[in-house]
Amino acid sequence: MRKIAFINEKGGTGKTTLAVNVAAHLAMGKGQRVLLVDLDTQGHAAKCLGVDVRTLPFNVFHLLTDPTVQLEQVTQSTRIPNLWVVPAYKQMAVFPTTVAADPAREDLLDQRVRDYTPGHYDLVLFDTPPSMGLATRNVLRAATELVIPVALTYLALDGCAELIDSVREVASASGREPPKISLVVPTFYRNTSLADEILSRLKHYFPSAVSATPVSFNVKIDEAQSHGETVWEYAPTSRGAQMLRAVAEELWSAETRLRRDASALPVPPAA
Numbered sequence: 336m337r338k339i340a341f342i343n344e345k346g347g348t349g350k351t352t353l354a355v356n357v358a359a360h361l362a363m364g365k366g367q368r369v370l371l372v373d374l375d376t377q378g379h380a381a382k383c384l385g386v387d388v389r390t391l392p393f394n395v396f397h398l399l400t401d402p403t404v405q406l407e408q409v410t411q412s413t414r415i416p417n418l419w420v421v422p423a424y425k426q427m428a429v430f431p432t433t434v435a436a437d438p439a440r441e442d443l444l445d446q447r448v449r450d451y452t453p454g455h456y457d458l459v460l461f462d463t464p465p466s467m468g469l470a471t472r473n474v475l476r477a478a479t480e481l482v483i484p485v486a487l488t489y490l491a492l493d494g495c496a497e498l499i500d501s502v503r504e505v506a507s508a509s510g511r512e513p514p515k516i517s518l519v520v521p522t523f524y525r526n527t528s529l530a531d532e533i534l535s536r537l538k539h540y541f542p543s544a545v546s547a548t549p550v551s552f553n554v555k556i557d558e559a560q561s562h563g564e565t566v567w568e569y570a571p572t573s574r575g576a577q578m579l580r581a582v583a584e585e586l587w588s589a590e591t592r593l594r595r596d597a598s599a600l601p602v603p604p605a606a
Contacts, residue, residue, distance in 0.1 A: 337590065338448070338459045339517060340478035344501065345494045346465030348484040349522040351375070352556060353582065354462040355383045357482075359565040360583035362418035367457040370410065372448070373423040374474060375464040381422035384413045385563035388422045396426035399443045399473070400433050406451045415565065419456075431469040441509070444473035467501045475505040480517040480593065482586060485537060487521050487530040487549070492537070495519075516544045517589040520582055524549035543592060548581035 341354040354371060362369040373380035374395060378388035388394065391411070397404045398421065410419050434440040448459060461474045483498065485491045506513035519541045521534050538545045553575030559566045566576045 336457065336459065337480060338461070338478050339480045339482060339586070340461040340463055340474045340514065341482045341484065342461075342463045342471065342474065342478075342498065343484055343494060344465065344467050344471075344498050345486070345490075348465075348486045349520075349550065350465070350484050351379045351383065351462050352560070353482065353484055353520060353522075353550075353579070354460055355380055356556075356565050356567070356579045357583040357586060358458075358460050359384075359415045359418055359567055360580060361458060361587060362415050363567060364580075364583070365587060367417060368455070369418050369458045369460060370421065370456040371418065371460045371462065372421040372444075373462045374427065374444075374470040375423055375462060376425050376427045378422055378424040380462040381411065381420045382563060383560050383565070384415070384418070384420055386411050386413070386420060386422055388424045391422060391424075394426065395421050395423045396430055396433075398447050399430060406447060414568070427464075427470060434469070440469060441472050441505075442476050445477035448477055467498075471501075472505055475502060475514065476509055476511075478514045480589075481514050482518045482520060483516060484520045484522045484550075485533075486523045487525070487533045488523070489529070489533075491533050492540075495537075495540075515593050516541065517593060518546055518582070518586050519544045520546045521549035524551040544589075546582050546585055548578055548585070550578045550582065553578065 341350045358369045358371045361367045371380055381388050393404055393409045398409045409421050412419055461478060463471045463474050502513050519537060524530055555570035555573035556566050556575040559569035562569060566579055570576055
């Protein structure tokens with residue numbers, strides 16, 4: 336089973352937008368049973384799917400900190416056929432201190448998801464917080480693949496270098512192979528020399544992984560989120576939907592490439 340993390344240590348790269356809409360496309364367009372797991376205190380993944388995270392008795396925090404809480408208790412159905420979400424909310428802010436004494440604190444997500452998901456879901460997608468804290472380290476232990484959104488700004492490559500170092504360090508500490516990079520998605524693309532230069536360097540250091548479709552700003556994507564909808568529900572023929580569909584299709588087909596690619600992680604330079 337593919338377990339895919341949308342991850343970047345920097346905020347504002349479009350992780351949640353990609354995770355939610357890609358998950359919805361794979362559920363609707365590919366007929367896959369998809370579980371989207373949010374680990375961010377803002378709870379935006381579930382909010383973008385119309386789930387009111389403030390009123391739920393359980394969320395991912397309870398799953399990770401209370402052994403009596405089961406995955407099915409925190410899983411919410413969505414309007415999208417074949418798509419379920421495990422919401423997060425503000426309680427995740429105290430997750431590190433709550434489990435500080437647990438020697439298995441970095442493997443809690445892997446343990447809770449691994450035993451239940453086979454046979455129930457075809458794909459598990461993780462939306463990570465914008466930092467390399469304990470929640471993200473849990474995701475890196477649980478994931479088999481990474482999708483890295485990279486905002487095409489001055490410090491983008493430096494952020495990639497920091498992320499790859501972190502992925503390598505977590506894998507080394509656990510004695511496991513690091514997750515493979517399925518896709519590097521350029522986001523917030525603008526038709527400028529600087530954006531094109533950063534995009535060119537990304538393609539140089541991730542020659543087989545950079546998405547062929549950079550994702551530029553599109554108001555329909557923002558409007559969809561403000562209505563608690565995916566772009567497929569709100570504006571399925573918009574330019575935003577076209578861009579996100581292309582990214583989702585690339586991720587879907589990336590499994591074939593990953594089978595033949597070496598597992599070694601590239602080392603992009605600082606900006």
